[in-house]
Amino acid sequence: MNWQIHLPALALAVPLLGAFVSPVAGLGGRLTRNAWMVLVSMATTAICILLWQRVVAGGTVVYVMGAEAWNITLPSGLSWPIRIILEVDAFSAFMVVVGSIAALAGAFFSLRFMDKFTGLEKFSALFFLLVTGMLGMQLTGDLFNFFVFLEIASVASFGLIAFWRDRPEAVEASFKYMVVSTISAMFVLIAVGFFYGRYNAVNIAAVARMLHMGYAEKIALVFIVVSLAMKCGAVPMHMWTPDAYAEAPAGVTCLLVAVSQASLYGLFRVCFSLYGASLGSTVVPWTIIVMGVLSMFIGVTMAVIQKEMKRLMAYHSVSQIGYILMALGVGLLSLKDPQAMADYGFTAMKGGIFHIINYTMYKGLLFLTAGAVFYSAGTRNLNELGGLARVMPLTTFMFAIAAAAIAGLPPFNGFVSKLLIYQSTFAVYPLLAVAALVTSVLTLASFVKVFQTAFLGPAKKTFEKVTEVPASMLLGMSVLTIVIVALTLFPGWTLSHLVEPAAKALVDQAGYISAVMGGGL
Amino acid sequence: MTGNAPFLVVGIIFFLGMYAILFERNLIKIAIGITLLEASANLLLIVLGYRTGGSIPVYTLAGGTRTMVLPTPQALTLTAIVIGLATSALLLSLIILLYRHYGTLDVREIRRLRG
Amino acid sequence: MWGKVYSGFGYWDVYFWLLFFVIAAGMILFIRALGRSDYKEGTEQDEIFYGSNEVPEDGADMGVPAASAYWGFVEALRPYYDWLVELHTGIASDYVGYFVLTVAAVAVLVLL
Numbered sequence: 111m112n113w114q115i116h117l118p119a120l121a122l123a124v125p126l127l128g129a130f131v132s133p134v135a136g137l138g139g140r141l142t143r144n145a146w147m148v149l150v151s152m153a154t155t156a157i158c159i160l161l162w163q164r165v166v167a168g169g170t171v172v173y174v175m176g177a178e179a180w181n182i183t184l185p186s187g188l189s190w191p192i193r194i195i196l197e198v199d200a201f202s203a204f205m206v207v208v209g210s211i212a213a214l215a216g217a218f219f220s221l222r223f224m225d226k227f228t229g230l231e232k233f234s235a236l237f238f239l240l241v242t243g244m245l246g247m248q249l250t251g252d253l254f255n256f257f258v259f260l261e262i263a264s265v266a267s268f269g270l271i272a273f274w275r276d277r278p279e280a281v282e283a284s285f286k287y288m289v290v291s292t293i294s295a296m297f298v299l300i301a302v303g304f305f306y307g308r309y310n311a312v313n314i315a316a317v318a319r320m321l322h323m324g325y326a327e328k329i330a331l332v333f334i335v336v337s338l339a340m341k342c343g344a345v346p347m348h349m350w351t352p353d354a355y356a357e358a359p360a361g362v363t364c365l366l367v368a369v370s371q372a373s374l375y376g377l378f379r380v381c382f383s384l385y386g387a388s389l390g391s392t393v394v395p396w397t398i399i400v401m402g403v404l405s406m407f408i409g410v411t412m413a414v415i416q417k418e419m420k421r422l423m424a425y426h427s428v429s430q431i432g433y434i435l436m437a438l439g440v441g442l443l444s445l446k447d448p449q450a451m452a453d454y455g456f457t458a459m460k461g462g463i464f465h466i467i468n469y470t471m472y473k474g475l476l477f478l479t480a481g482a483v484f485y486s487a488g489t490r491n492l493n494e495l496g497g498l499a500r501v502m503p504l505t506t507f508m509f510a511i512a513a514a515a516i517a518g519l520p521p522f523n524g525f526v527s528k529l530l531i532y533q534s535t536f537a538v539y540p541l542l543a544v545a546a547l548v549t550s551v552l553t554l555a556s557f558v559k560v561f562q563t564a565f566l567g568p569a570k571k572t573f574e575k576v577t578e579v580p581a582s583m584l585l586g587m588s589v590l591t592i593v594i595v596a597l598t599l600f601p602g603w604t605l606s607h608l609v610e611p612a613a614k615a616l617v618d619q620a621g622y623i624s625a626v627m628g629g630g631l
Numbered sequence: 632m633t634g635n636a637p638f639l640v641v642g643i644i645f646f647l648g649m650y651a652i653l654f655e656r657n658l659i660k661i662a663i664g665i666t667l668l669e670a671s672a673n674l675l676l677i678v679l680g681y682r683t684g685g686s687i688p689v690y691t692l693a694g695g696t697r698t699m700v701l702p703t704p705q706a707l708t709l710t711a712i713v714i715g716l717a718t719s720a721l722l723l724s725l726i727i728l729l730y731r732h733y734g735t736l737d738v739r740e741i742r743r744l745r746g
Numbered sequence: 747m748w749g750k751v752y753s754g755f756g757y758w759d760v761y762f763w764l765l766f767f768v769i770a771a772g773m774i775l776f777i778r779a780l781g782r783s784d785y786k787e788g789t790e791q792d793e794i795f796y797g798s799n800e801v802p803e804d805g806a807d808m809g810v811p812a813a814s815a816y817w818g819f820v821e822a823l824r825p826y827y828d829w830l831v832e833l834h835t836g837i838a839s840d841y842v843g844y845f846v847l848t849v850a851a852v853a854v855l856v857l858l
Contacts, residue, residue, distance in 0.1 A: 192703060254707050254710075257711075258710060258714065261714045261717075261718070264718075265714075265717055265718060265721060268721055268725070269721065272725060272728070275728055278729075278732035278733060278743060279743055279744055281725055281728045281729055281732060282729065282732075282733075282741055282742075282743055282744055283744055284725055285658075285722075285725045285726070285729055285741070285838065286744075286838045286841060288718070288721070288722055288725065289652070289661065289665065289722075289838045289839075289841070289842060290838070290841050290842055290845055292665050292668075292669075292718050292722070293652065293665065293668060293842055293845065294845060296665075296668045296669060296671075296672045297849065299672045299676075299711060300672050300675060302707075303672065303675045303676050303679055303704075306676070306679055306680075306703070306704060306707070307679040310701070310703075312703075312707075325857065328853075328856050328857055329853060329856075329857070331856065332849060332852045332853045332856050333849065335852070336845070336848050336849045336852055337849075340845055340848075346833075346844045346848060347841070347844055347845045347848060349833075349834055349836075349840075349841045349844070350841060352744075353744045356744075357744070391856075393852075393855050393856050394856060397852050397855065397856075408830065411823075411826070411827075411830065412830060412834070414816055414819070414820070415816075415820055415827060415831075417812055417813055453754070454754065457753055457754045492811075492812030493811040493812050493813050495812075496805060496806065496809045497805050497809075520763050521760045521763040521764060521767070525758075526751055526758055526760075529751075529753055529758055530751070530753050533753045533754065533755045533756070534753070534754065555816065555819075559812060559815040559816065560812075562810075562815070563809070563810070563811065563812040563815065567805060567809040567810075568805030568808055568809060569805045570804060570805045570806040570809075571803075571804040571805070571806060572806065598760065599748075599749065599760060600748045600749065601749060601750075601751045601758070601760055602748045602749050602750045602751055603748045605751055649846065652839060652842050653839055653842060653843055653846065654839070655839075661838070661839065738837055738838050738839055739837055741836075741837075741838070742835065742836030742837055743836070744836055745831075745834050745835060745836030746831045746834050746836075
């Protein structure tokens with residue numbers, strides 16, 4: 111009996127166990143709780159990497175919860191796909207690895223960052239629930255379970271955003287996110303209901319096999335696409351993003367970035383694997399592209415005028431999500447035309463998926479450095495900060511790497527994915543590439559502003575006693591820095607081993623269906 | 632025609648909830664709107680699984696009838712209700728905290744984070 | 747190759763760039779080494795030039811605050827920014843409104 115066949119279930123079970131044992135571990139004092147947090151996050155990351163290896167080596171993994179087969183066959187010969195399944199193809203495995211690395215860094219960082227506060231066992235319980243929700247969204251092969259994990263992740267993130275509940279702003283940000291997010295989750299649930307009403311199934315592969323476009327399917331598609339675009343912070347539904355990202359504790363923000371990628375994963379899973387070629391008109395791809403362009407431009411222009419460090423970075427998340435939406439929208443646009451797919455569509459998808467890992471890593475690192483500045487200097491206001499490079503050299507160094515990567519300065523990894531996106535979207539419509547370039551320039555401009563006002567400049571009297579952050583926080587940041595440097599130095603390896611299998615899996619709708627359904631229904 | 636009446640009810644509840652969220656100022660009323668939305672989604676799932684004249688979907692208890700209502704939507708709805716309960720409880724507790732911090736329940740005055 | 751990426755229109759090789767940076771750094775250091783040798787530490791040449799004024803004790807009195815960065819850019823785009831900041835009202839029900847309007851607009855486009 112090979113225990114590795116249970117990897118998909120373990121990827122969910124381990125963080126879930128971590129969540130519910132956390133209060134017990136909290137009884138044993140600070141050290142026990144921290145050890146438990148580190149142990150669970152490292153185990154989760156290891157499981158996710160093993161799972162990815164298994165998927166890359168052996169193809170799509172299908173795991174049926176509590177049974178052998180994905181369907182139930184009655185004595186009369188009637189069979190229905192009603193089992194709860196986890197389906198892990200190369201794209202899911204890629205997303206799971208990205209998410210778990212961000213979670214690991216966030217957990218390391220949170221050990222000392224949250225020191226000054228009480229209720230930390232609840233913090234780590236919520237943290238692991240959020241990890242479970244995120245991994246569940248990425249692993250599940252079932253629409254309703256996607257909704258359930260979406261809600262697990264959302265509820266945990268509401269709790270974490272409002273964790274500093276003595277701060278009015280934190281509660282306010284959590285409330286706003288909660289109102290918008292709950293409503294969008296209801297839209298997702300209604301869309302799932304539509305699928306159930308039409309096909310008597312909620313299994314993605316089963317629905318995809320039977321799907322033919324009608325009014326109900328179109329409305330369900332709109333509900334899911336717009337709701338999940340909201341969850342990952344696309345303009346014009348991005349207003350919760352700066353509030354929530356800025357007010358959450360920094361370690362959590364790093365994880366929230368990864369969770370927004372899980373929503374993005376759901377969006378593209380539905381578009382590519384559920385609808386695929388039967389998407390029909392080009393309206394939905396163009397909607398996604400237009401949302402992407404708007405997100406890029408509006409996000410970055412709002413970031414230029416921000417005066418608070420984390421809020422500025424949160425607006426950059428909006429604009430970076432725009433790149434991914436635009437690239438994968440172009441991929442979706444060329445899905446039906448093999449020639450276009452070979453010419454530019456596949457490059458765009460590679461660029462988009464590469465940007466997912468780049469974005470999660472450098473954005474997570476940026477939020478962590480902002481958290482480190484807040485921890486040491488006690489303020490996030492850029493008007494007050496200054497001269498921190500003298501007292502926090504390591505943080506400054508890592509911030510500079512992350513800022514160069516997000517601004518797309520060669521030779522960093524952000525440049526490679528942006529290059530792929532520019533050169534492929536240019537073939538569709540030159541203005542798309544122009545918008546992306548302008549966004550990149552403005553991104554650089556606003557990070558120059560952060561770097562200059564917070565880290566450079568003369569030493570200020572108020573920050574004389576500021577010191578470098580503790581080692582565990584540096585460790586959390588260096589996890590992400592190492593990943594960024596590795597992605598920078600080996601872009602060819604990353605593309606051929608991580609990104610291309612994921613892009614191929616996303617395009618290959620028939621493969622996704624047959625992995626679950628086998629020969630016939 | 633009457634078979635479609637439940638869907639009409641779903642629509643009415645949905646739009647009532649939406650109206651409450653969009654146009655009411657009081658946070659408690661907005662919370663009520665959100666629960667109305669959840670109720671309409673749950674009702675939609677239940678209605679989708681209903682078969683005219685069907686009995687409970689338990690084989691040994693169904694009696695002589697051959698038609699049963701579909702069991703899956705009921706399982707889905709139960710899960711959705713539990714999730715709805717969790718979000719409502721958290722929403723109301725956040726509203727309590729907001730009232731303590733801001734001293735008001737008017738959604739238009741809770742806007743310290745903007746721009 | 748581990749460092750080479752083909753984009754369909756060209757390629758990107760990180761190692762060429764690293765080589766370029768090494769060469770550029772070498773040239774910069776070389777040019778710097780050609781600089782003046784009559785510089786004396788500890789004399790007036792060492793002091794900060796602050797517009798012939800006294801250099802303030804606290805650094806907070808001389809830096810440019812973040813609020814002043816890109817003042818011209820923001821001023822030139824004033825109408826755009828006024829409109830944009832006005833959209834971010836901070837009212838939760840407005841945010842829901844944007845979401846519902848987007849759903850409605852996309853639904854109309856898809857259904858037509």
